[in-house]
Amino acid sequence: MPIIINGHDVAAPADPRVSLLDLLRERLDLTGTKKGCNQGACGACTVLIDGQRKLSCLSLAVQCDGHDITTIEAISEVDSLHPLQAAFIETDGFQCGYCTPGQIMSGIALRGEMQRGAPSHVTPRLEDVPEASNEEIRERMSGNICRCGANNGIIEAISSYVRGTL
């Protein structure tokens, strides 16, 4: 089965060592997904696999056979912005821009997780649908590191997106 990347069928690489991240960046020229640590510590390589946020550096490309991959390049049209992308610009939620695609992909998936009621480490009551509090969003985004320190802007943008106020 092919891998479906941004709606296109892509053959799995012959070399089983190739990560999904390196498939995207080096073989498909989809360089919007970033390589920060290549070991699952920084979150810069976050993509959606079947709608869930996943670290593409820790996913072998061959494991993605038959799965649906969405990268930063596919969340908005060429001349438009996804609401979360626009919010990042408004809140200055980035400086160097290198962690940014990962933060945005993570933020998009996070909204779905919260709507489904998935709790986090800081959710007060597991049986409730979690509220998009500042602490809740910060906890859920802590797998995406921003070294420039644009944290306040990132959390503000994602909080607005999760609350549906964008």
Next chain:
Amino acid sequence: MTDSKNLGKGSSITRREALAGGAIVLGAIATKPLSAAPTTSHSTVPKTVLDPLIERPGQLGTPRSRRDGPLKVKGGARYAAEHHLKDMTYAALVFSTIARGSISEIDSRDAETSPGVVLVMTHLNAPRMGAPEPFLATPTGASGSSHPVMQDAEVFWNGQPIAVVLAETQEQADRAARLIQITYQAKTSVTRFSEAKQLETVATFGGEKLQTVRGDADAALEAAPVKIDVSFSSPRHNHNQIEPHAVTVAWQGKTLRMYDCNQGLSLTAATIAKVFGIEPAQVHVSAEFVGGSFGGKTLWQYHIVAAAAAKLSGRPVRMNVTREGVFRMCGGRAPTEQRVALGADKDGRLKALIHTGFTPKIQQNAMTEPFIEATQRLYSSETARIEVRAAHMDMLSNTFMRAPGSAVGTYALETAMDELAEKLTIDPIELRLRNEPDVDPTNGKRFSQRGLVQAYQMGAERFGWIPRKGQRLGRREGEWLVGTGVASAYYPHYHFPGGAARVTITADGKLLVELAAHEQGVGAATTTAIIAAKRFGIDFEDVEVRYGDSLLPGSHPAGGSQQTASIGATILAANTAMIAELAKIAPQGTPWAGLSSTGLTTVRAGIALTERPSVHIGYKELLARAGLQAITIEADAATPTAAETWSMHSYGAVFCEARVNADTRELRVSRVTGVYDCGKILNAKTAASQFRGGIIMSLGLAMMEETQFDERTGRIINASMAEYHMPVHLDVPLIDVAWTDIPDPHAPTGARGVGEISMNGASAALANAVYDATGKRVRDLPITLDKLMV
């Protein structure tokens, strides 16, 4: 008394007072007015002509979103490792595993026959190359060290690149690199700080001795009625830019083309040219987007290895350094051991200021962590002994990391000041105000502009600082111990020579600015457009800025928080040059023809008579009447000289609220306010982000950051982002930032740079807050929970 409510941004009263250096009153303490002649050498101070751009209200400082925003949020910005070249190979490095010695044998046979391998390069077959010149060691040096690169069998540190594999794919290169067998002949090495300290020397930084001696500080300390004498230590740190270092390289004819991540393009091109024995113009380095730099994106051995391997193989090379490789090969902040001893009279006036200590460096660089810089400027004291001693070790080159020296130096000084305040039973802010100097305490120069007092006033009000007199105000909220702390921030104003730009006005009245500036997230391209728009009297949207390429004019290193000053001075020079050209093309007989640049000014998208601005002609009309499609000038910025006359430095006041779990001793930061005095702020939006970013890295420094160094082997242990802990979102509270916004009359566009000052102060404010909460002084960074256990 000055009403603190009036000390808002750019209050004219505040500005005049500050410029006069005169009586600023806060609380009950007044700083003394300036003496008529602080020193004989400065008795005649040049008359200041204020830049009209910083005097006109509303000209600068409007918040603007960064111009590269849409590209970055869409993943469309291409970084160093994202340029694909035809027939490109992938590189993988092998690093030494001993600290000092030589390579006795390299067995690369298995690697050479491994699938996909194109080349294995070691010192045995690398091209002959010169040693790179280190940054600050020569005017054009850019390298982290002067170590030759794969020229002989010598090993100088544990982690030195000693072999590189090129292969068709990264996976093949990585596999083959693991097959290379190295045998070493180890030599005696110095990898213990304690041992290196026996070999210390008084250090220099930027050619100046890191030493200030004023009177007999030791005797004054002895005699002082109130004193403290404490020791601090800080560990190694790594920049950990989220983009790992990378370069994509090709030899194209006689040109070496490098797509790089870089904060010093012109210097890098010059240094690499010398290494390969070619002209600087033959090295074309570009870095349009850089994924964070913080002082670390300079020239390291991987650049030279990649270029040499591309030369040897005849194929382009993608060198994507692994995260571990960054830790092994690209230096970070050196550790320090510091002593701060303060002696004061009973009113809190400093009689003795002693700040001394050690920091390791390597012999092959010109960088000593200058942790005394803040102590040389922040407070007046009758006597002082301030000194850094450097200890040479066999280790990876230490280097510049955001606010070199002062980041860890202010930690020591500002926690010591907190201790002294407690002992004196004086509020810590009050103690600082009582020691506010009239002139630069180290060299007697007048301050170009200094607003530390205003920063404290604004910050105290924003944060809601509760004054204290020697008692802890920490309280308990459930399982949390909550405390507050405060500290000063400081960073020098740098302005390097070499700024230049090419500026073009086109027939449609638009402006193009081209200069070799850098964009690592600081917002430089946007700020350049803001400055140029104002200077040329043109709409922001009508200014295009091209930057990030060594073939463009000028040297504008994005270091020392000086790039904005460099750009500001350059745009001013370009404006003067352009006015002269426009006067030349103005038709004979018109009022503007042949006037000098002082007789004309650029306003409302054109030129006008300086004395009669209504006599105006638009750029479009001027070019049309001259029959020109465009007019281009190149200009060099004037050599910066202001710091010869003035003491130019930035200041800040940082407030912090810490929460320590009473049971687990987990440390959280709940509130931060930082108020900075950096001259005029040019873009409120990006400057605020710079301030917040520095505060966050400073909190990381205080709470968790440490590059662990195995003193037995000289090897970095935690060479990964999983084991080098940095602040994540949950560690970062909402951060309140503000600025005095008082223009520095002697800095270009009134601005002193904002990139590094906020790296200072927050760590000490947090440590002081931790003390307020728990009664524990932690003088050994980072403040991890084990150190807070009862």
